[in-house]
Amino acid sequence: MSTEMNTNRPIPVVAYGLGPIGLRLAGRAARLGPAVKLVGAIDIDPARIGADLGALLGTSELGVTVQPTLDVGPAEEDRGRGVILHATGSRLTDVAAQLLAAVELGWNVISTCEELSFPTLTDATIAKELDARAQANGVTVVGTGINPGFLMDTLPLILTTVCTDVTRVEVRRVVNTDHRRRPLQQKVGVGMKQAEFESLAEQGKIGHVGLVQSAHLLAHRLGWDVLSYRDEIKPVITEHAVQTTLGPVPAGDVIGQQQWAEATCADGRGIRFDLQMSYGAADNDEILITGTPNLHQRVEGGVNGDAGTEAVVTNLLPVISQAPPGLHDMADLTRIAWFGGTSHPNGNR
Amino acid sequence: MSTEMNTNRPIPVVAYGLGPIGLRLAGRAARLGPAVKLVGAIDIDPARIGADLGALLGTSELGVTVQPTLDVGPAEEDRGRGVILHATGSRLTDVAAQLLAAVELGWNVISTCEELSFPTLTDATIAKELDARAQANGVTVVGTGINPGFLMDTLPLILTTVCTDVTRVEVRRVVNTDHRRRPLQQKVGVGMKQAEFESLAEQGKIGHVGLVQSAHLLAHRLGWDVLSYRDEIKPVITEHAVQTTLGPVPAGDVIGQQQWAEATCADGRGIRFDLQMSYGAADNDEILITGTPNLHQRVEGGVNGDAGTEAVVTNLLPVISQAPPGLHDMADLTRIAWFGGTSHPNGNR
Numbered sequence: 001m002s003t004e005m006n007t008n009r010p011i012p013v014v015a016y017g018l019g020p021i022g023l024r025l026a027g028r029a030a031r032l033g034p035a036v037k038l039v040g041a042i043d044i045d046p047a048r049i050g051a052d053l054g055a056l057l058g059t060s061e062l063g064v065t066v067q068p069t070l071d072v073g074p075a076e077e078d079r080g081r082g083v084i085l086h087a088t089g090s091r092l093t094d095v096a097a098q099l100l101a102a103v104e105l106g107w108n109v110i111s112t113c114e115e116l117s118f119p120t121l122t123d124a125t126i127a128k129e130l131d132a133r134a135q136a137n138g139v140t141v142v143g144t145g146i147n148p149g150f151l152m153d154t155l156p157l158i159l160t161t162v163c164t165d166v167t168r169v170e171v172r173r174v175v176n177t178d179h180r181r182r183p184l185q186q187k188v189g190v191g192m193k194q195a196e197f198e199s200l201a202e203q204g205k206i207g208h209v210g211l212v213q214s215a216h217l218l219a220h221r222l223g224w225d226v227l228s229y230r231d232e233i234k235p236v237i238t239e240h241a242v243q244t245t246l247g248p249v250p251a252g253d254v255i256g257q258q259q260w261a262e263a264t265c266a267d268g269r270g271i272r273f274d275l276q277m278s279y280g281a282a283d284n285d286e287i288l289i290t291g292t293p294n295l296h297q298r299v300e301g302g303v304n305g306d307a308g309t310e311a312v313v314t315n316l317l318p319v320i321s322q323a324p325p326g327l328h329d330m331a332d333l334t335r336i337a338w339f340g341g342t343s344h345p346n347g348n349r
Numbered sequence: 350m351s352t353e354m355n356t357n358r359p360i361p362v363v364a365y366g367l368g369p370i371g372l373r374l375a376g377r378a379a380r381l382g383p384a385v386k387l388v389g390a391i392d393i394d395p396a397r398i399g400a401d402l403g404a405l406l407g408t409s410e411l412g413v414t415v416q417p418t419l420d421v422g423p424a425e426e427d428r429g430r431g432v433i434l435h436a437t438g439s440r441l442t443d444v445a446a447q448l449l450a451a452v453e454l455g456w457n458v459i460s461t462c463e464e465l466s467f468p469t470l471t472d473a474t475i476a477k478e479l480d481a482r483a484q485a486n487g488v489t490v491v492g493t494g495i496n497p498g499f500l501m502d503t504l505p506l507i508l509t510t511v512c513t514d515v516t517r518v519e520v521r522r523v524v525n526t527d528h529r530r531r532p533l534q535q536k537v538g539v540g541m542k543q544a545e546f547e548s549l550a551e552q553g554k555i556g557h558v559g560l561v562q563s564a565h566l567l568a569h570r571l572g573w574d575v576l577s578y579r580d581e582i583k584p585v586i587t588e589h590a591v592q593t594t595l596g597p598v599p600a601g602d603v604i605g606q607q608q609w610a611e612a613t614c615a616d617g618r619g620i621r622f623d624l625q626m627s628y629g630a631a632d633n634d635e636i637l638i639t640g641t642p643n644l645h646q647r648v649e650g651g652v653n654g655d656a657g658t659e660a661v662v663t664n665l666l667p668v669i670s671q672a673p674p675g676l677h678d679m680a681d682l683t684r685i686a687w688f689g690g691t692s693h694p695n696g697n698r
Contacts, residue, residue: 028513150511158507161664162499162657164377293656296649307642308511315510 011081011321012074014040014107016098017088018048018056018066020181021112024310025085027057029317036317039074039082041066070098073105080138081321085313086111090209092122096130099141103133108320109141110313114210116143117153118217118329131327140323144316144330146308147173148210152273153217154330156287159295160222166291168270169218174284174302175277177256178245181306185246188277189235192254197235207233208275211261215271221331224265231261236278244279255279360430360670361423363389363456365447366437367397367405367415369530370461373659374434376406378666385666388423388431390415419447422454429487430670434662435460439558441471445479448490452482457669458490459662463559465492466502467566467678480676489672493665493679495657496522497559501622502566503679505636508644509571515640517619518567523633523651524626526605527594530655534595537626538584541603546584556582557624560610564620570680573614580610585627593628604628 013036015026022043029036030053041053041064054062074082084107089095092115099116102109119127134141143149152171160166177185189197189206200206211231219226236256242249249255256278263271283302289295319333362385364375371392378385379402390402390413403411423431433456438444441464448465451458468476483490492498501520509515526534538546538555549555560580568575585605591598598604605627612620632651638644668682 031513146511154510155507158504161503162495162652162660164380164656164660164663293653295652298647298649300645300647303511303644304642307513311511311513314513 009078009081010034010037011083011317012037012039012078013082013317014038014042014070014084015053016042016070016084016086016102018043018045018053019087020183021306021309022085022087023056024306025087025112025313026053027059028310028314029085030054030057030059030062032314032317038062038064040064040070040072042068042070044068070102070105070107074107079106080108080325082107083317083320084109084111086113088113090114092116092119092126096123096126099130100133103130103137103139103141106137106139108139110316110320111141111143112145112309112313113143114145114148115213116141117145117148117210118213118220119143119327121213121216127327134327135325138325140320140325140328142316142320142323142328142330142333144312146303146305146312147208147275148214148217149330150308150312151285151303152211152214156218156289157221157331159287159289159297160291163289163291163293163295166222166289167268168272168288168290169222170272170274170288170290172274172284172286172288173276174281175275175305176281176283177277177279179283179304180277182246184277184305185244188257189254190244190246190256190279191249192235194235194237194252194254197254197257201233201235207257207259208277211259211273211275215261215263215273217329217331218271219263219265222269224267224269224271226263226265228264229261231259233257233259236276236281238279242279249279256281358427358430359383359386360432360666361386361388361427362431362666363387363391363419363433364402365391365419365433365435365451367392367394367402368436369532370655370658371434371436372405373655374436374461374662375402376408377659377663378434379403379406379408379411381663381666387411387413389413389419389421391417391419393417419451419454419456423456428455429457429674431456432666432669433458433460435462437462439463441465441468441475445472445475448479449482452479452486452488452490455486455488457488459665459669460490460492461494461658461662462492463494463497464562465490466494466497466559467562467569468492468676470562470565476676483676484674487674489669489674489677491665491669491672491677491679491682493661495652495654495661496557496624497563497566498679499657499661500634500652501560501563505638506567506570506680508636508638508646509640512638512640512642512644515571515638516617517621517637517639518571519621519623519637519639520563521623521633521635521637522625523630524624524654525630525632526626526628528632528653529626531595533626533654534593537606538603539593539595539605539628540598541584543584543586543601543603546603546606550582550584556606556608557626560608560622560624564610564612564622566678566680567620568612568614571618573616573618575612575614577613578610580608582606582608585625585630587628591628598628605630
């Protein structure tokens with residue numbers, strides 16, 4: 001019932017990073033017309049620079065030429081309304097300069113950078129600077145996606161809305177990698193030798209990024225102090241030779257990963273995530289909440305992560321375009337559950 | 350990362366309506382101390398007026414005496430922060446004067462009034478006045494609860510966040526009335542003769558209130574035009590004599606209700622609700638979304654409606670205390686899903 005803030009102008013959008021996820025985001029933005037208008041596309045791949053974005057999307061010409069860098073802000077009348085859909089990297093230190101540059105040009109940013117989903121945990125200095133510059137420029141920045149961003153943090157948090165007390169949250173996600181994009185299959189080790197996987201795991205160079213962010217976001221918004229956090233990743237080894245969409249994998253080699261994380265919190269509270277992503281696994285998403293009342297929620301057949309990320313990111317377009325300036329997390333944009341703690345989930349709005 | 354707006358003062362709360370749900374709300378508010386402070390209690394029951402609220406809650410004395418009417422606003426420094434937890438009736442016309450009076454006194458209001466959950470549909474004139482007076486007084490009003498308010502509207506809407514297109518939403522809720530408060534058992538006809546039930550059903554005097562609101566809230570937020578809406582209610586008849594918590598029911602009499610609603614929307618879109626509330630039914634909550642992708646979500650064993658309403662209402666306390674002034678619905682307070690329509694769900698923020 002508040003004053004209508006819509007204009008008839010579309011939300012101007014720039015697709016920044018044109019890998020498989022970036023192209024999905026751009027494709028959805030194109031389909032969201034006339035509410036949305038693609039006005040730019042950025043990628044570092046020399047083979048793509050100069051191409052029309054429509055050619056990369058397999059659609060008709062869009063009149064948007066891929067550029068190597070982001071150099072211009074939105075039109076003056078769209079300052080604070082324009083949005084960058086950012087999908088270039090998982091690590092905050094790798095993308096911080098890109099985010100800051102976008103903010104200085106007057107763009108809101110929705111990024112799939114996993115470490116941006118709970119940025120103060122990842123790097124408080126970068127988070128503070130991003131927040132300050134976003135506020136100074138009147139724009140909003142958020143890191144999101146299906147996971148982190150929704151299935152292991154926002155959704156369990158939303159479900160706790162029906163609880164008057166919560167002591168434990170467990171999330172179990174099983175992903176059949178054959179239903180996912182090729183870079184994700186590679187990222188989780190499909191086709192690797194076991195020794196190679198274990199070496200990369202020791203160096204922290206393999207596995208899903210974001211469990212630690214989701215766990216701390218949940219704990220923070222539930223008002224829980226994290227006493228200790230542990231996670232572990234192991235390869236899933238195939239007993240028989242299999243034919244994955246990435247290629248054949250002989251018996252004894254890796255067809256994916258099994259990862260778990262556990263946050264032990266004050267007052268006996270805790271968070272547990274189990275994430276299996278492997279060839280042939282049975283897609284499933286489950287959330288178990290121990291509390292008043294207990295809840296056992298399941299999405300049968302799971303949520304496809306690539307389609308889901310496309311949806312979560314692009315569905316935020318009008319939200320981000322109208323949100324208060326600053327660096328936010330997904331819980332800032334949802335605001336329901338609360339358990340009376342002094343650090344309550346909506347305290348910073 | 351926005352400026353911290355917490356104060357160290359508790360949120361002052363008045364419990365307005367002290368039936369089973371109102372007492373649950375008051376009890377939770379009492380337990381939420383020191384973040385919340387009960388400062389008033391209102392009920393029309395002469396047997397309760399003058400009693401200490403603690404006596405009604407079965408706790409120690411709270412220093413809050415039950416009054417027949419709401420006469421005072423929050424303390425000056427808490428104007429716009431104080432919240433009425435309002436649970437006196439399902440029908441908007443029955444409670445509009447109470448809501449307006451609360452707003453004029455400077456209280457935010459969270460009400461379990463089912464028809465307030467999508468108020469413009471119920472009575473656009475009352476909704477407009479409430480919104481205007483809430484804005485004039487710098488306070489926020491929302492109608493919510495588990496259903497309407499969460500399970501059949503907010504939750505499916507939140508789940509569509511992972512979709513890029515939705516054509517149909519179905520929600521199925523099954524409630525074992527023996528697990529619910531006595532007034533609800535009476536409200537759905539447990540122990541009635543079939544003829545009495547059917548006569549009351551014809552007069553619209555029996556059955557769950559709120560399906561039409563949930564359906565229209567969902568349609569509105571999905572950007573769908575409702576072309577037609579139908580609902581129907583039928584008694585559930587027991588074949589054998591049963592012993593319910595409300596008393597014995599002989600074979601051939603009513604042990605609850607079966608209700609369905611269907612909203613047919615433009616462009617082949619639609620919403621379907623099935624709600625069974627009866628003695629001995631197997632508690633269950635399911636949401637089926639047809640779209641990209643399809644989703645089949647289930648809360649195994651369902652969500653208890655009385656506990657759930659207590660949670661949904663009281664968990665909103667800090668949200669309502671900080672929300673923009675005006676009359677809102679639950680989707681105003683969540684703001685995620687969006688499908689590019691011009692009447693997009695977040696358009697009015």
